[in-house]
Amino acid sequence: MSEKKYFDPEDLKKFGDITEFQEKMGQKFFTWYNEVFKEGALTVREKNLIALAVAHVVQCPYCIDAYTTASMQSGCDEEQMMEAVHVGAAIKGGATLAFSVQMMNHVKKMNS
Numbered sequence: 001m002s003e004k005k006y007f008d009p010e011d012l013k014k015f016g017d018i019t020e021f022q023e024k025m026g027q028k029f030f031t032w033y034n035e036v037f038k039e040g041a042l043t044v045r046e047k048n049l050i051a052l053a054v055a056h057v058v059q060c061p062y063c064i065d066a067y068t069t070a071s072m073q074s075g076c077d078e079e080q081m082m083e084a085v086h087v088g089a090a091i092k093g094g095a096t097l098a099f100s101v102q103m104m105n106h107v108k109k110m111n112s
Helices: 009-019 023-036 044-057 061-073 078-098 100-111
Strands: none
Touching: 009 023, 009 061, 044 061, 044 078, 061 078, 078 100
16 A cells, blocks of 8 residues: 655646635636736746746745646756756845845844
8 A cells, every 4th residue: 555645746636626615716816827827028938947946946846847847848958947946046045145134133233
């Protein structure tokens, strides 16, 4: 017997079911979500790379699976996808370090 895991890749297929407990808001989400990912000022390919980087920053395994697939299907290669992930990681790391200013300000206030 297979043990149930907290993250089950099969659950990604159930994403459309988020309307089950609140259909009106779920449908509004999907209308907006689908509009966001249409070709616009950014190409679908560019949007998929952004989504892949953000998926890693927010650490959503379902999004990582979905946008790895979408990125590859829209013509991205492995190097481009990893570079996008590094951009996301750099922004997350930089943002974390930027908040260190609060700590430094507090230390300086306590030491004065």
